[in-house]
Amino acid sequence: MAMRNINAEINPIRFHIGNIPVFGDLVLAPMAGYSDSPNRLLARRFGSALSYTEFVNAIDIVQDINRVSQRLAFQPEERPVVFQIFDNDPTRIVRAAEIILPLQPDILDINLGCSARSVSNRGAGAGLLRRPELIDVIFKALVRISPIPVTAKIRLGWDEVSLNYLEISKILEGAGASMIAVHGRTKRQAYSGASNWQAIAEIKQAMRIPVIGNGDVRTLADIEKMKAVTGCDGVMIGRGSFGNPWIFSRREHESISFEETRKVMLDHLELMTSFYGIDRGPILFRKHLKAYLSPYKLPKGTITHLVTTPTYKSLKDMLVVLVSLNT
Numbered sequence: 001m002a003m004r005n006i007n008a009e010i011n012p013i014r015f016h017i018g019n020i021p022v023f024g025d026l027v028l029a030p031m032a033g034y035s036d037s038p039n040r041l042l043a044r045r046f047g048s049a050l051s052y053t054e055f056v057n058a059i060d061i062v063q064d065i066n067r068v069s070q071r072l073a074f075q076p077e078e079r080p081v082v083f084q085i086f087d088n089d090p091t092r093i094v095r096a097a098e099i100i101l102p103l104q105p106d107i108l109d110i111n112l113g114c115s116a117r118s119v120s121n122r123g124a125g126a127g128l129l130r131r132p133e134l135i136d137v138i139f140k141a142l143v144r145i146s147p148i149p150v151t152a153k154i155r156l157g158w159d160e161v162s163l164n165y166l167e168i169s170k171i172l173e174g175a176g177a178s179m180i181a182v183h184g185r186t187k188r189q190a191y192s193g194a195s196n197w198q199a200i201a202e203i204k205q206a207m208r209i210p211v212i213g214n215g216d217v218r219t220l221a222d223i224e225k226m227k228a229v230t231g232c233d234g235v236m237i238g239r240g241s242f243g244n245p246w247i248f249s250r251r252e253h254e255s256i257s258f259e260e261t262r263k264v265m266l267d268h269l270e271l272m273t274s275f276y277g278i279d280r281g282p283i284l285f286r287k288h289l290k291a292y293l294s295p296y297k298l299p300k301g302t303i304t305h306l307v308t309t310p311t312y313k314s315l316k317d318m319l320v321v322l323v324s325l326n327t
């Protein structure tokens with residue numbers, strides 16, 4: 001498939017996912033409400049090597065509901081694009097894959113890690129970690145029908161007494177998965193405690209396919225430590241990228257001036273406004289705005305003003321003249 005990859009100009013090939021070369025070793029994590037096309041584009045411009053969509057429910061795909069086409073929309077510049085889907089029903093997941101493959105993603109990923117009760121308690125996301133045999137069925141079926149690599153994003157197990165990450169990883173590799181991304185927590189932990197990088201190292205050692213490590217990477221030092229501890233092929237960054245796309249360029253957040261932040265905020269607002277429209281874009285941008293401004297001292301009430309200002313124009317006008325007290 002023809003692929004223009006702006007990372008190819010700045011990053012060497014670090015590894016392959018099936019036949020897909022991955023330029024760079026840092027990856028924006030799939031995140032519902034965050035890894036939309038505007039944020040992925042921005043992260044790519046800073047060096048994120050893969051563009052994962054937010055997870056999409058196979059039921060939504062099959063029924064064509066809940067803005068599926070918007071959540072799977074992407075720009076050519078984002079390639080390689082990873083469509084992430086979730087479900088617990090092998091037949092429906094294969095049907096969903098057949099529906100979305102014509103949209104020409106580069107990689108198809110199955111979420112085996114979502115800890116939200118609405119997902120995991122029905123046996124999808126991290127719920128599938130309790131059904132290794134079903135994971136085998138799902139992956140074998142997907143690999144059979146998919147012309148593109150199929151990958152998985154997993155957690156370490158359901159809880160601390162059922163840590164089955166090595167078993168799951170071996171099943172995935174045996175079923176033909178081309179890469180595994182690992183968030184080093186259990187479903188029970190959700191986001192508490194710490195990501196267990198030692199467990200990611202065990203998976204990496206046991207696998208021939210590439211492994212991407214994930215969990216609690218917030219600084220450049222964390223990136224290097226994760227790589228050293230786990231030996232992983234890539235590092236996936238979620239919350240540490242909020243308000244900080246510079247992490248994908250390996251630039252320390254502390255070194256970024258307010259002027260640079262202003263420029264990126266305005267670019268991000270533009271990207272969101274052109275993607276979601278002039279009414280919805282600025283509203284959805286508010287969470288990013290708060291994250292961008294969190295390192296800075298601002299006059300009292302300024303953030304409240306910014307996140308309640310009603311129009312795109314008023315928000316943009318305020319950002320253009322915004323002054324930080326600590327620049």
Ligand SMILES: Cc1cc2nc3c(=O)[nH]c(=O)nc-3n(C[C@H](O)[C@H](O)[C@H](O)COP(=O)(O)O)c2cc1C
Pocket residue numbers: 029030031032033034053054055084111113114153183214215216217236237238239240
């Ligand atoms: C707001 C939010 C939404 C998320 N949505 C997804 C998702 O759609 N698919 C997925 O695989 N993981 C999702 N995750 C988990 C992240 O991809 C990642 O595994 C987790 O945040 C740990 O990495 P971090 O410490 O770098 O944030 C989400 C996390 C957050 C904070």
